[in-house]
Amino acid sequence: MNGSVKIVPFSEAYSGTFKALNEEWITKYFKMEEMDQISLNHPQEYILDKGGYIAVALLDEEPVGVCALIKSKHGGFDYELAKMGVSPNTQGKGIGKLLGKHIIEKAKSLGAKRIYLESNRVLKPAIGLYRKLGFTEIVGATSPYERSDIQMELDLLA
Numbered sequence: 001m002n003g004s005v006k007i008v009p010f011s012e013a014y015s016g017t018f019k020a021l022n023e024e025w026i027t028k029y030f031k032m033e034e035m036d037q038i039s040l041n042h043p044q045e046y047i048l049d050k051g052g053y054i055a056v057a058l059l060d061e062e063p064v065g066v067c068a069l070i071k072s073k074h075g076g077f078d079y080e081l082a083k084m085g086v087s088p089n090t091q092g093k094g095i096g097k098l099l100g101k102h103i104i105e106k107a108k109s110l111g112a113k114r115i116y117l118e119s120n121r122v123l124k125p126a127i128g129l130y131r132k133l134g135f136t137e138i139v140g141a142t143s144p145y146e147r148s149d150i151q152m153e154l155d156l157l158a
Helices: 012-029 034-041 043-048 095-109 124-132
Strands: 005-009 053-059 062-071 079-086 114-119 150-155
Touching: 005 095, 012 034, 012 043, 012 053, 012 062, 012 079, 034 043, 034 079, 043 053, 043 062, 053 095, 062 095, 079 095, 095 124, 114 124, 124 150
Parallel strands: 079 114
Antiparallel strands: 005 053, 053 062, 062 079, 114 150
16 A cells, blocks of 8 residues: 555544545445434544544545444443444555554553444455454344344453
């Protein structure tokens, strides 16, 4: 990949990018849901103020990817890896993998023991990435998202 990629913490300057990158993939494959609107329109209140974290991938100082770590009380998990989006122009260049690794390390630094994510099997590259990062499918899990047909977990103590 030409150019340098660095991962930085979210700031208000990236709120438009956070929303746009996620709306792009969600509306391409699915429809926006109420929980999407809440988290994308209010990342400070919904994610950061509740103990979460958002990472932004910069390619030559331009934001091209985002990923959130949302504090969770769901099923014994500490955090949810959520709202990962990478600009279509830079997909396939390893940016999602860098974001995923960064988010996992951040979860560990926050003392997390287990994290989970929700996705859809139609997103084959994303599911492949999650498996490469060590996530395994949770059988029989349910989701508040209409589009979610797979939940995966990662044991950070393993």
